[in-house]
Amino acid sequence: MASDLATDLRVLRREEWNEWYDTLIRAFGGVPESSEERELWNSLTEIDRSLAVWDGDACVGTAGAFSFRLTVPGGASVRAAGVTMVSVAATHRRRGLLTAMMRRQLDDVREWGWPLAVLTASEPAIYGRFGYGAGTFNAGAEIDTQRVRLSVPPGTDDVRLRYAKPAEVLAACEAVYARVVPERPGMLARTPGWERLMLLDPESDRDGASPLQCVVAERDGEVVGYTRFRVKPDWEPTGPQGKVILRDLEALDPETYAALWRFLFDIDLTSTLVTGVRPVDDAWQYLVSDIRRCSLRVRDSLHVRLVEVGAALEARTYQAPVDVVFEVSDEFCPWNAGRWRLSGDAKGASCERTTDAADLSLSVRELGSAYLGGVSLAGLAAAGRVRELRRGALGEAAVGFGSAVAPWLPHGF
Template sequence: MTDVLVSRAEDFDDIAALLALAFHGDLDPDVQALERPIFEPDRSLLVRDGGTVVANAAAFSRELAVPGANVPAAHVTMVAVAPTHRRRGLLTTLMRRQLRDVRDAGREPIAVLWASEGRIYPRFGYGSAAPRYVLSVDTTGLRLPAPTSAEGTLRLDRPDAHRDELARLYEQARADRPGWSRRDERWWAYLLADLKAHRGGATERRVLLHEGPGGLDGYALYRTKDSSSATGPQAETHVGEVVALTPEAYRALWRLLLSVDLTRRLSFPIAAVDEPLLRLVDEPRQLSPQLADALWVRVVDVPAALAARRYATDVDVVIEVTDDLLKENTGRWRLVGGPDGAQCTATTAPAALACDVRALGELYLGGANPSALAAAGHVRELVPHTLTALTPAFSWHRAPSPMEVF
């Protein structure tokens, strides 16, 4: 029963049944048909008991935007253990095997995931790397600055009629936003599908397009959910994503989203921690921002990962890393880099900084402050003033941001 098997395509339905059980959902044939094309059987590990799938961990093969670069990343997903088989070490077995497989394959220096619970994945070396704000907005009386003559025109349509244009805009914006994953044709088909099972009682998804002087330069995906009370309409706007290449497009999109007729509230669960909206509205308290974790990063190959990203300022530091699961990462590594590139090599030189691999995951996307990690005990400064120099180097001009749950 504890044998770990590599999935086959025909295992998909059994895995879907486990996920529905573990995440308190129902099997839906339409959902299964939508998800089957993005399933990668050879990247799914499972355990059966008497023919029933009782544990699973999978990954998608995608690229992730990181500071100054794109990096192949194992997008870990579909992790579940049946309630009848908890506390037997199945999750630990699967996660350890998955990390070993990713490391041995040599293609992806990092892994990334969304955590169902924050306490689960740090023990496997994952660090919280891209937090988010969950916005629950009272739009009553909320205002943005008046439109300027530089703002263009807005129009509404069905998202699937503009897939190529949305993909182009997304990819342009993604280059400047750590945390966004590359979307190929399969992913656009999956993300733009609008099954009733995913609507939560709201309307079909709509796309709001912004046309600037140079053409289409922004879009927003949203839906609305009707509601009313004795005092009048109380509908809510559910925003899925906002992509804007110019400040004018960003302001125009949000101005409409916050003022849809008959709505009184707006929800946006994946706002960046540096979301401009927080600075635009006349009363930011009405956004009710609640900080939550989003992307967790696991550095699988320390020298490859640290050399793959860019650094905001020049850095030359020796870091002593501890990794209990992937011993190849344990050791001293000299990182030399800057805005134009980086190298990371093994060294016997004395270390200026020491940390475990989880701390590197927290730092990797540029959103964590090394000094804050030191105060939390996740990083140790071995040479005075190392953190002073390292902090600006590891930061980035845009905060890491999640864009989709995978």
Template sequence: MTPSTTHTTTAPARDVRALLPGQWDAFYATVLDAFHESEPAEATALWRRLAEPERCVVVRDGAQLVAAAGIFTFRMSVPGGHLVPTAGVSMVGVRPTHRRRGILADLMRHQLESLQRQGEPLAVLTASEAPIHERFGYGAAARRLSLDIQSRRVSLRTPAATGERTDEITLTLEDPYEALEITEELYARQVPARPGMLARAPGWEHLPLLDPPAARAGARPLECVVARIDGRPVGYARYAVTIAWSAANTAEGTVRVRDIEATDPRAYAALWRFLLETDLTSRVVAPNRPVDDALLHLVSDVRRCAPTVLDSLYVRVVDAPIALTARGYAAPLDVVLDLDDAQAPWNRGRWRLTGDASGAVCARTYDAPDLSLDACALGSAYLGGTTLTELAAAGRVREHTPGALATATTAFASPTAPWLPHGFCRSLLPRL
């Protein structure tokens, strides 16, 4: 048992209670009211199937539910390729009539203490309002790249074949549901290679296919194209097309990319070429791509892609020694971290972290600190997409031992940028 599991915590907030059987509809209505939203029945039905009512909590005012919070059980890829148990915090909301009363703080504290008792080392969320969640120790750990491409103004380079292989890449249009086994296998192969990706448990494979007619905003139904080399699937793209015409009767349609994955560089380029050359369109929109997307190095003019970087996944280190031991490190590391964590006193104090690419050990120590940081900074750095050096430049990390910051920055780095391919909030794709 680690030191972090032997402490005594403060009592959970008195007003936070488990969701009672049969109250899911009331729970979800509370969430939608909190965000002033409505949604098609197809979306609500999917979230009902994915929900874990036993992990949902509520706050009541008399008989009325006035606040709600839920958790999805995930495994998330971390640097080193390991899949770590992770709580997906979602459906957190307070009705407008009960805001500014500290209810959100009660919900988040209750969740955090429950996660620690249950042994989940990490929690993640996507934020409707970014500043809120830093109060609870969540740090921005992964970003997303949003692209708005003038497809008639760019061309695409073709990567060279590796070795002596010259196999032809074939593309076929397939029904998104009939191709689901293929696309899920390709997605699963990508997960260990990129921190932040979620291993999809049964049922979650339907989330990227969610396509209610009422939410299409004039677009055609979701389509899927599969790339093959020598008959073997190596990539796919799911997208929807909206056709529009200018005043001069010129086709100005838009291709909106839901997701695109490939295990071969040539297949990836071929899929993008297919999307960029779609007839009757002049624009390709991809709202959620990794910030190190290879497309940026394939297009002839990146300025015509209007790349914009936005925050995406927020990480909360629930149990510091377990979380820090669970990931790999890009270089040998032996550092004492002085961690400040106001919401999780079991994390507070000094930890000696020793590790490399093969594994790590993290234990309590009374040695002098090499670096000091707070829970938000640790969450931001955990997946390797935000460097300790840039956090230090913002005053979020302090170096006490010369050279420790550079060494730790190198060790914490990830060769691929962390990325969350799809959200797990209560609302429709493709919001994220």
């Protein structure tokens, strides 16, 4: 932090939360949240992992971290700091406050012994200089359900669907979610309290749509899938043109998955399905009759930062054998800089310091992007972000770092 600033950067105190959160809300436009939202984030805030910058008795900077477990390739659940609620008051920009908070935060994460930090960026350009790289992407779509049809697998008709109040089936839905978390990198294990986020439904977020609705899928009396959604009615002279707005959908098998998507396609008085946040390899794309009428769009989601390079690379597995020496640059966390030998396969990995000649040269930001298997090291090399120093090393590492399924963050934080 600049020495000429009379500011105090320290851990938040519980009694300061309201002013701290008001500073955050103002930085994001100042529109008040509903009491329901505010109470939820108050309860989820980890006070001892939250930072505040004070100028006298005024809060001028905020940053927090959640204690997450993140699925990585191979299915392991790895400790990760979920960086959140970051803001600097407009009156105090360009004074080093954000850098000071990022410095303190990453030092803290290292002290906690967590190998990863992750965030969703309001402005992606901000966080690359602190070593974060975009590691997952979300696919959204607006599907013309009047013209697009689904081809569903045999057995879809055997799945029973029923409406249910979201709160009444929350436990059953969370059990389904918990079963799918290990199957896809980037997913977060929801610890107690986070299930409430799935029911958050302030009227200000509906934009004329219905309250949150829920349909569960059952087989032999067991809940094997669910979807939560809203319906936004609309009428034109030619007839009903309502929208189905998908909030989330999880299923334990292809037949249940198809049954839930078919249900969303067939809701009366609607002609469009807005999918929201979905994996880029989401299977509905392979069920539809006409992908061109689905208006696909992709945007960045989870940004990943390796806080401890060795521990992070050892925590995941590799879909093909890899034995490569990385020359890593990391100006913001210099303890990561230098050469690391990664040896691993589908069973496990080791990553240790070495003096051997480097095979690939890159920054910690590129390692973050490639870490969950959704961004190719070869693609980064084509952009000049990774340099191959040993012929063949790039292809070996790029294949090894890949993932059978695209990484995906199902909800923000």
